[in-house]
Amino acid sequence: MPQPKTDPHDIYRIMELFSDEERLIHDSVLDWVKERFLPLIEEHYEAGTFPLELLPELAELGVFGPTLPEKYGCAEASYTAYGLINQALEYGDSGLRSFVSVQSGLVMYPIYAFGSEAQKDRWLPQLASGKAIGCFGLTEPNHGSNPGGMETIATPVEGGYRLNGAKAWITNGCLADVAVIWAKVGDGDSKSIRGFLVEKGTAGFSTAEYKKKLSLRASVTSELFLKDVFVPEENMLPNVQGLKGPLSCLNQARYGIAWGAMGSAMFTFETALRYGLEREQFGRPIAGFQLQQLKLSEMATDIVKGRLVAWRLGQLRNAGEATPVQVSLAKRDNVNTALRIARTARTIMGGMGIMLESHVMRHANNLESVYTYEGTHDIHHLILGEALTGLAAYEG
Ligand SMILES: Cc1cc2nc3c(=O)[nH]c(=O)nc-3n(C[C@H](O)[C@H](O)[C@H](O)COP(=O)(O)OP(=O)(O)OC[C@H]3O[C@@H](n4cnc5c(N)ncnc54)[C@H](O)[C@@H]3O)c2cc1C
Numbered sequence: 001m002p003q004p005k006t007d008p009h010d011i012y013r014i015m016e017l018f019s020d021e022e023r024l025i026h027d028s029v030l031d032w033v034k035e036r037f038l039p040l041i042e043e044h045y046e047a048g049t050f051p052l053e054l055l056p057e058l059a060e061l062g063v064f065g066p067t068l069p070e071k072y073g074c075a076e077a078s079y080t081a082y083g084l085i086n087q088a089l090e091y092g093d094s095g096l097r098s099f100v101s102v103q104s105g106l107v108m109y110p111i112y113a114f115g116s117e118a119q120k121d122r123w124l125p126q127l128a129s130g131k132a133i134g135c136f137g138l139t140e141p142n143h144g145s146n147p148g149g150m151e152t153i154a155t156p157v158e159g160g161y162r163l164n165g166a167k168a169w170i171t172n173g174c175l176a177d178v179a180v181i182w183a184k185v186g187d188g189d190s191k192s193i194r195g196f197l198v199e200k201g202t203a204g205f206s207t208a209e210y211k212k213k214l215s216l217r218a219s220v221t222s223e224l225f226l227k228d229v230f231v232p233e234e235n236m237l238p239n240v241q242g243l244k245g246p247l248s249c250l251n252q253a254r255y256g257i258a259w260g261a262m263g264s265a266m267f268t269f270e271t272a273l274r275y276g277l278e279r280e281q282f283g284r285p286i287a288g289f290q291l292q293q294l295k296l297s298e299m300a301t302d303i304v305k306g307r308l309v310a311w312r313l314g315q316l317r318n319a320g321e322a323t324p325v326q327v328s329l330a331k332r333d334n335v336n337t338a339l340r341i342a343r344t345a346r347t348i349m350g351g352m353g354i355m356l357e358s359h360v361m362r363h364a365n366n367l368e369s370v371y372t373y374e375g376t377h378d379i380h381h382l383i384l385g386e387a388l389t390g391l392a393a394y395e396g
Contacts (some may be wrong), residue, residue, distance in 0.1 A: 001277050001278055001285075002277050002285060002287070002288070004273075008269075008270065008273055008300065009266065009270065011300060011304060012304045012307075012308070014304070014307050014308065014311060017311050018080060018084065018311075019078075019080075021077075021081070022077075022078060022080050022081045022084055023084075025062075025066075025075075025077060025081045025084060025085060026081075026084035026085070026087070026088055028061060029061055029063065029084075029085050029088035029089060030088040030091060032057065032061055033088055033089060033091055033092040033096075034092075036054060036057060037051070037054065037092040037093070037096060038092055040054070041092065041093050041096075041218060041359075041362075042356050042357060044217075044218045045093070045217045045218045045356060045362055046217075046356065048211065048213065048217045048218075049218065049220075050095065050099060050172075050175070050218055050219055050220050051218070052175070055130040055133075056130055058100070058130060059128065059129050059130030059131075062074070062075040062077075063085050063089065063100050063104070064100065064103050064104055064108065064127055064128045064129075064130060065103070065104045065108035065109070065112070065124065065127065065128050066081060066082050066085055066104065067079055067081075067082050068108060068109075068112050068124065068128070072112075072120065072124035072125050072128055073124070073125045073128035073129055074108075074124070074128050078314075078318050079255070079314050079317035079318045080311070080314035080315070080317075080318060082104075082255075082256060082259075083255070083256065083258070083259035083310055083311075083313075083314045083317075084259065085100070085256075086100070086101065086256040086257070086259040086260040086263065087259045087260060087262050087263035087266075087310070088263060089260065089263065090259075090260035090261065090262075090263035090264045091263035091264065091266060091267045092263075092267075093218055093362070093363075093366065094216060094219075094260065094264060094363070094366035094367060094369070094370050095216045095217070095218035095219030095366060096218070096219075097256070097257075097260040097263070098171050098216060098219045098370075099171070099172060099219060100256075101253045101256045101257065101260070102134065102135060102136055102171045102172050102253070103127060103133065103134055103172075104252075104253075104256070105249060105252035105253035105255070105256055106134075106135075106136035106180065106249045106250075106252070106253050107127060107134030107135065107136055107178070107180055108123075108124060108127050108128070108134070109248075109249055109252045110136075110180055110195055110237060110240070110245065110248075110249050111123050111124060111127075111180075111197070111237070112124060113239070113240070113248070114195060114237040114238070114239040114240040114245060115197075115237050115238070115239070116234070116237075116238050116239075118234065119197060119234075119235075119237070123178060123197070126177075127178075132177040132178060133172055133175045133176050133177055133178075134172065134176055134177070134178050134179070134180065135170050135171060135172040135173050135175070135176035135178075135179045135180070135222075135224075136170070136171070136179075136180050136246075136249065137152075137167035137170050137173070137179050137180065137181040137182065137198075137224050138150075138167070138182050138246045138250075139167060139168050139169050139170070140152060140165065140166060140167055140168055141166055141168045141223075144168075144169075144376075145375075145376060145379050145394070146394075147182070147243065147246060148189075148190035148193075148243050149190075150165070150182065150183070150184060150190075150193070151165055151184075152164065152165025152166070152167065152181065152182070152183040152184065152226065153165060153183060153184055153185075153186070153187065154183040154184065154185045154186075154194060154196065154231070155185075155186065156185065156186070157230070159232055159233060160230060160231050160232040160233045160234075160235070160236075161183075161185070161196065161230075161231050161233075161236065162228055162229065162230055162231075163181065163183055163196060163198070163204075163226045163228075163229040163231055164226055164227060164228060164229070165183060165226050166223060166224065166225050166226065167181065167223065167224040167226075168223055169210070169221055169223075169373070170207075170221065170222050170223070170224050171219060171220070171221055172219075172220055172222075173207045173209070173220065173221065173222025173223065173224050174207045174208075174209045174220055174222045175220050176200060177199065177200045178197050178198070178199055178200070179197070179198045179199075179200075179205075179224060180195055180196070180197060180237075180249075181195070181196045181197075181198045181224070181226065182194070182195055182196075182245065182246050183196060190242060190243050191241070191242045191243075192241070192242075193241065193242055193243055193245060193246070194236055194237065194240075194241060194245070195236070195237035195240065195245050195246070196231045196235055196236050196237070197231075197235040197236075197237070198226070198229060198231055198235070199235075202229055202230070202231070203229070203230070204226060204227040204228045204229040204230075205224070205225070205226055205227075205229045206224075206225045206227075207222045207223065207224050207225070208222060208223045208225070209221070209222045210222065210223070213369075214365055215365045215366055215368045215369040216365075216366050216369045216370075217362075217365075247324070250374055250375065251324050251327050253374055254327050254328065254330075254331040254374050254375065255313065255317060255322070255327050255330075255331075257331050257334075257335060257370060257374055258309070258310050258313060258327065258330035258331045258334045258335075259310045259314075259334075260370075261306070261331075261334040261335045261337065261338035261367070261370065262303060262306045262307050262310055262334055262337075262338065264338045264342065264363045264366070264367060265299070265302070265303050265306065265334075265337060265338040265341040265342070266303060267359070267363060268338075268341055268342040268345035268346075268359075268360045268363050268364075269296075269299045269300065269303060269341055269345060271345060271349075271358065271359060271360055272295075272296070272299070272344070272345035272348040272349055272360065273287065273296055275348060275349050275352070275358075276292055276296065276348050279349075279350075286348070292348055295344050295347070295348060296348075298344075299341045299344060299345070302337045302340070302341060303337075303341070305337075306333070306334040306337050306338070309329075309330050309333070309334065310330060310334065313326055313327065313330045324383070325383060325384060325387040328375065328380045328383040328384060329380070329384055331374065331375065331380060332375075332377055332380035332381065332384075335367060335370050335371050335377070336371065336377060338363075338367055338370075339364065339367040339368070339370075339371055342360055342361075342363040342364035342367055343364050345360040345363075345364075346360050346361050346364055379394060382394040
């Protein structure tokens with residue numbers, strides 16, 4: 001088989017930009033993904049299940065809430081390390097990264113940033129150790145891109161609140177022990193939005209799984225129903241009010257996606273390159289044809305650019321200076337790049353590319369969801385557009 005003359009995995013020696021500790025964290029997660037996760041993914045993807053049996057190992061790797069303090073059982077690692085964890089996980093599957101993103105960025109982060117001491121002490125160690133699973137309920141059947149229009153209502157009653165409404169497309173919804181539910185208090189506007197910790201088994205709280213997904217099949221997605229659900233006062237997140245609560249959580253998760261998408265792109269690129277070197281047509285490896293080299297060259301270049309954007313974003317995030325617009329740019333463009341690369345990898349692999357065992361179409365299908373969730377590709381263009389022009393195009 002012909003041999004590459006440069007390291008196709010890291011042409012720009014980007015790994016040298018990270019500390020020894022960050023590289024160690026990355027390598028341990030990536031090794032685990034290759035050894036423990038990839039052998040199971042086909043079976044779970046076909047069955048439409050998440051490999052819950054791997055939860056203790058994931059917790060042992062320290063991937064849940066890795067930037068949070070050690071006193072809660074977390075690693076207190078840098079945001080760059082958090083990014084590299086996401087990159088390594090999504091090398092395996094976007095559903096695996098989604099599970100960890102939700103647990104870390106959308107559940108542990110709001111409890112840590114906006115919760116009471118009692119809420120932190122109770123939930124963070126359980127979530128860090130994988131003994132509890134969390135989900136994040138913002139999207140509703142009638143309100144996706146404009147969550148400020150949400151109809152879920154929390155009515156103040158003696159000792160707490162009574163919640164009524166429904167949430168749509170909730171990752172880990174059926175699995176979760178605790179749901180972070182965003183609701184408007186009374187019949188107020190978006191300024192009245194509050195976060196509530198709703199526990200599994202609470203009377204009036206039920207879930208239903210979406211069963212026929214063609215994307216993110218190894219991730220559980222559910223509807224949540226709240227019918228006169230009583231939530232005690234102490235289960236409300238006390239330290240945030242308004243849309244900035246959920247939006248700051250999304251900013252955390254979008255940051256991880258910007259890195260994760262590059263992990264997926266690296267996997268599909270490497271798979272297509274290997275196939276192109278092995279597969280012969282017209283008496284020579286297909287990677288030797290100019291058209292296929294154009295594809296491989298563009299894929300490799302786009303990966304370098306996307307990884308450098310993620311690295312720079314990590315630096316800014318470590319310094320507490322990354323803006324939502326910077327995060328939005330990186331999420332949108334890196335996911336779009338990864339989707340293009342996965343589809344191109346599929347073409348290089350010809351008919352084999354459509355098979356589950358070749359893995360590239362699984363990644364492409366997954367990325368269709370990643371393109372849409374955590375702010376659609378279009379909405380992220382409009383966020384940058386507003387920043388560039390001062391004109392908000394997404395509002396009516
Ligand atoms: C697999 C999966 C998992 C998810 N997990 C979660 C979760 O854990 N928690 C959660 O709360 N949500 C979750 N979501 C929901 C996700 O965030 C929403 O799907 C997303 O915000 C888009 O909302 P929507 O699907 O209602 O699309 P819509 O908002 O109806 O948008 C449909 C189309 O219209 C476009 N559009 C909308 N408004 C505008 C505008 N102003 N200008 C131009 N174009 C516009 C969009 O870009 C899109 O192309 C998940 C979704 C999926 C698919």
